[in-house]
Amino acid sequence: MNVMNDSPRRKELTRQAAQLFVQEGFDRTTVRMLAQEMGIKSGSLFHHFRDKQEILAAVIEEGTQNALAIARETLQQCDSTPEARLHAMARAHLETLLTDRNAHVVALYEWRRLDTEARDHLSHLRDAYEALWEQVIDEALAAGLIHGDRFLVSRFVMGALNWTVRWYDPSGPRSPEDLARELVAMISSPAA
Amino acid sequence: MNVMNDSPRRKELTRQAAQLFVQEGFDRTTVRMLAQEMGIKSGSLFHHFRDKQEILAAVIEEGTQNALAIARETLQQCDSTPEARLHAMARAHLETLLTDRNAHVVALYEWRRLDTEARDHLSHLRDAYEALWEQVIDEALAAGLIHGDRFLVSRFVMGALNWTVRWYDPSGPRSPEDLARELVAMISSPAA
């Protein structure tokens, strides 16, 4: 009955839930599993969250808020050339995907499990994030760094980046920096 | 007790299951829902499939087999220039994603729900498909049509293409042909 605050306790529980959601998927994760992971009994869980869906929403919100904040900060700090901004966004995206991996994997895989209300709220957050991308891509298009349809290009880039959660191994030889550089090089037109 | 044949009946049931798996997700789709969609009772379902997991495996296998067959056929029929082959593969991929959408969405989203046995079997199929892609990309790299790390480039391209299931609207103004052309243009180096 305590719902909707954001106490530190709740944040910690959300983090642990994300871990389980990634391992098992949302539907296969039972409230009993969640409770055990959190070190409490299943009934106590509903003191912090109204229902199971709200836990999912909390996980996704946390991840998206972080990504948005980091992207904004990154854009303010980097050089103002279109290439530098494009590269910085890609690197920030990949680094968030890495440090906050659980939350983002959940957001990508379990989005459809959200109820209408939560989805409405969270899609605004996601739209704000994608707007940043489209802005950077517009700049790159205007500068002739890349060519093509802005809608398609941004979708292709987002796809390439988000797909990394399926194959990227953080302990491997390639850093997020490497990936970002390679991606920007791939879509840039050297003729420009 | 009839399991593992591939009667036309079973194929039709598989197609209907794919539809439901996309709408609801594998875990939320109950055998009773599947049976109702198929016009039979839940018990009868286990005459055609050993268990619920086998339905999932059948759906994914169907989609992957089709994609592989179409890709092979496409490669045999198209021009032999690296650019034509790259474009043809992209278009074939997108068209399969469109005509066989349900099965592919299931394959992308519900892969992790497969048990070990089925995953082993199906990952061989998927590897064969991806090998075709890597071959085409190798040719494009060798011809100087594109540049970069072959591993990263193929992952980025697969990501951009697979991500289309999230946003592509077949009833919209853009055809798979359009998308394929735009993608190839985006990653090609005009300087070459």
Added chain:
DNA sequence: GGGTCAACCAAGCAAGCGCTAGTGTAAACG
């Protein structure tokens, strides 16, 4: 030192789950 409050627990309910057992039936087969 009585009151408040967040945090937790024990117990369990109602509903739904995957799957099985046993049976019926109509077409196909030898």
Added chain:
DNA sequence: CGTTTACACTAGCGCTTGCTTGGTTGACCC
């Protein structure tokens, strides 16, 4: 003709699910 085979049915078992209820604990407050 009798037998087999494919496909469907009814009925329900054993278990798990998300969530509720009513109560306990200990830290903090005026």
